[in-house]
Amino acid sequence: MSLSLQDVQRIAHLARIRVDETEAAGYQAQLNGIFGLIEEMQAVDTTGILPMSHAQDLSQRLRADVISEPDRRVAFQAVAPQVENGLYLVPKVIE
Amino acid sequence: MKWETVIGLEVHSQLSTQTKIFSGASTAFGAAPNSQACQVDIALPGVLPVLNKGAVERAIRFGLAIGAKLNRTNVFDRKNYFYPDLPKGYQISQFTLPIVETGELKIQVGDEEKTVRITRAHLEEDAGKSLHEDFHGEDGRPLSGIDLNRAGTPLLEIVSEPDMRSAKEAVAYAKALHTLVTWIGICDGNMQEGSFRVDANVSVRPLGQAEYGTRREIKNLNSFKFLEQAINYEARWQIEQIEDGHKIQQATVLFDPDSGETRMMRSKEDAHDYRYFPDPDLLPVKLDEDWIEQVRAGLPELPQQKRLRYQNDLGLSAYDANALTASRALADYFEAVAGGLAKPDAKLAANWIMGDLSATLNREGLDIPASHISAAALAGLLARIQDGTLSGKLAKQVFEAMWAGEGDADAIIEAKGLKQVSDSGAIEVLIDEVLAANDKSVEEFRSGKEKAFNALVGQVMKASKGKANPAQVNELLRKKLGAE
Numbered sequence: 001m002s003l004s005l006q007d008v009q010r011i012a013h014l015a016r017i018r019v020d021e022t023e024a025a026g027y028q029a030q031l032n033g034i035f036g037l038i039e040e041m042q043a044v045d046t047t048g049i050l051p052m053s054h055a056q057d058l059s060q061r062l063r064a065d066v067i068s069e070p071d072r073r074v075a076f077q078a079v080a081p082q083v084e085n086g087l088y089l090v091p092k093v094i095e
Numbered sequence: 096m097k098w099e100t101v102i103g104l105e106v107h108s109q110l111s112t113q114t115k116i117f118s119g120a121s122t123a124f125g126a127a128p129n130s131q132a133c134q135v136d137i138a139l140p141g142v143l144p145v146l147n148k149g150a151v152e153r154a155i156r157f158g159l160a161i162g163a164k165l166n167r168t169n170v171f172d173r174k175n176y177f178y179p180d181l182p183k184g185y186q187i188s189q190f191t192l193p194i195v196e197t198g199e200l201k202i203q204v205g206d207e208e209k210t211v212r213i214t215r216a217h218l219e220e221d222a223g224k225s226l227h228e229d230f231h232g233e234d235g236r237p238l239s240g241i242d243l244n245r246a247g248t249p250l251l252e253i254v255s256e257p258d259m260r261s262a263k264e265a266v267a268y269a270k271a272l273h274t275l276v277t278w279i280g281i282c283d284g285n286m287q288e289g290s291f292r293v294d295a296n297v298s299v300r301p302l303g304q305a306e307y308g309t310r311r312e313i314k315n316l317n318s319f320k321f322l323e324q325a326i327n328y329e330a331r332w333q334i335e336q337i338e339d340g341h342k343i344q345q346a347t348v349l350f351d352p353d354s355g356e357t358r359m360m361r362s363k364e365d366a367h368d369y370r371y372f373p374d375p376d377l378l379p380v381k382l383d384e385d386w387i388e389q390v391r392a393g394l395p396e397l398p399q400q401k402r403l404r405y406q407n408d409l410g411l412s413a414y415d416a417n418a419l420t421a422s423r424a425l426a427d428y429f430e431a432v433a434g435g436l437a438k439p440d441a442k443l444a445a446n447w448i449m450g451d452l453s454a455t456l457n458r459e460g461l462d463i464p465a466s467h468i469s470a471a472a473l474a475g476l477l478a479r480i481q482d483g484t485l486s487g488k489l490a491k492q493v494f495e496a497m498w499a500g501e502g503d504a505d506a507i508i509e510a511k512g513l514k515q516v517s518d519s520g521a522i523e524v525l526i527d528e529v530l531a532a533n534d535k536s537v538e539e540f541r542s543g544k545e546k547a548f549n550a551l552v553g554q555v556m557k558a559s560k561g562k563a564n565p566a567q568v569n570e571l572l573r574k575k576l577g578a579e
Contacts, residue, residue, distance in 0.1 A: 014175075014368055014370065016177055053170040053191075053192070053373040053379050054373065054375065054377075054378050054379060055375075056378065058378050059168075059378055059379055059380065059381035060146050060377055060378040060379060060380045060381070061145070061146075061378075062145075062146050062147070062148035062151060063119070063145045063146060063147055063148060064148060064149075065112045065113050065114055065147050065148060065149030065150075066113065066114065066119065067113055067114050067119055067120070067121045068114070068119030069114075069118060069119040069120040069121075069131075069133035071130040071131065072133065072134075073127075073129045073130050073132070076129070076132075076134070076137060076139075077129070082232070082238070084230060084240065085128065085240070086127055086128035086129050086130070086242075087128050087129065087226060087230075087240030087241055087242055088129065088179075088240070088241040088243070089230055089232075089238040089239070089240055089241070090179040090238060090239055090241055091236065091237075091238060091239070092227065092230075092236070092237040092238055092239045093178065093179055093225070093239060
């Protein structure tokens with residue numbers, strides 16, 4: 001499998017990263033290099049092996065359902081670019 | 096051509112935990128904006144999610160209640176998209192390995208019982224809220240306000256198979272699910288506050304065709320009424336499109352309650368590509384058997400089990416059993432009334448709860464927990480019907496007085512002198528008086544007019560101020576007229 005320039009542009013768009021044509025060509029070569037490695041790895045027989053969802057073979061620790069976080073809005077909003085009536089303000093987005 | 100509507104529902108049920116699914120911030124509704132949004136919820140760099148045990152336990156409870164498979168290992172994934180009310184740029188959800196898979200829910204549609212299969216139920220976090228009000232920057236450009244209090248609130252998304260064939264069935268399923276999640280205490284069910292939100296996948300196909308048609312998804316319906324209206328509108332719209340020679344395009348649509356119409360939000364071409372992958376910040380969740388059994392032991396008797404028991408053991412109809420299990424509070428009330436009767440009569444209890452009590456609650460816009468008459472007090476009233484102290488008519492008067500707060504049944508009967516007269520001597524005295532004063536009716540009856548008999552019964556009842564036992568009046572009157 002290899003990626004076309006169009007694929008690279010689409011991925012860049014989904015990730016909201018602006019990529020110009022020369023950069024795109026570079027990323028295409030790098031990404032295809034990674035796909036080459038994956039293809040080599042796919043030669044390994046993995047029948048009967050469960051896919052891992054995490055690199056560590058541990059299970060998730062759970063937290064008791066008890067409120068532990070105080071209201072720190074003032075501190076958080078001190079570094080926000082713009083706030084009003086306790087709300088964070090962002091450029092208007094309507095889907 | 097005859098058409099068939101096919102519906103599957105996705106329900107977002109907000110779990111009733113004290114804190115967020117991945118942080119210790121409160122989930123209480125209605126707090127000041129961003130006062131319950133901690134560093135994890137607003138996605139400051141370097142923070143890590145820690146899973147809430149209460150959310151996992153509620154998902155287990157749900158899985159057990161629908162007889163589902165619980166995945167002993169389940170995994171959280173990242174669902175990637177950009178929106179200002181999702182500060183991380185991804186929602187933590189479960190994709191490949193959800194906690195609950197393949198269960199079912201039985202629903203009652205009219206007189207028929209139907210089974211709706213549940214494909215899966217997975218845990219995920221809610222997003223924040225965008226307020227598109229009149230905010231402006233210094234340069235005048237429009238801004239949106241973001242409140243992240245809801246961000247990170249635990250949700251259980253419950254996905255059904257496309258097993259419903261009409262808006263009515265979809266509503267029956269949504270209601271049964273709403274009853275169940277509130278019944279087992281995992282969700283407060285408050286639809287105005289968005290605790291229970293429904294998306295409906297709707298398609299149509301010629302009746303008898305095996306393949307499904309192309310579906311459109313109606314998003315975010317927050318009432319059963321809108322769910323029914325939206326599905327009916329959407330199905331009609333799709334049929335018209337096809338009959339006019341158009342093809343249905345897969346799309347996401349919104350329902351506008353004001354116009355009663357659905358309108359397109361986005362087509363398949365701009366459908367999101369979420370690029371799911373396992374969240375490296377969270378390890379796989381393991382459920383051990385002891386925990387599952389502990390949760391199972393804590394489950395109450397479920398609506399479906401109660402329905403069967405009411406029919407098989409108490410002799411109620413399917414309709415009564417279904418109505419009395421509409422909520423746990425109602426079922427508890429019914430059982431307390433029926434259990435409070437010295438002489439068991441579930442039907443009598445059911446009739447009064449679904450009749451006079453429900454009518455009164457409806458009229459005053461109250462739910463059963465706010466009833467002015469406690470279960471014990473209603474049982475006290477029914478006992479006076481059973482022992483013949485009250486006729487049905489007098490009992491209604493006592494019921495109204497009880498509702499008005501005038502005391503318990505016995506006190507009201509005493510105070511108002513409403514005791515039914517069942518002393519045959521006293522009734523005979525009344526009958527003799529009435530017969531003496533109504534020669535004409537007596538003669539009419541003797542010449543074969545049955546109507547005249549009813550008139551005489553009416554006179555005796557009137558003479559007793561409604562308190563004579565009607566069955567006894569009938570019997571004694573007939574005896575007297577026959578004997579003379």
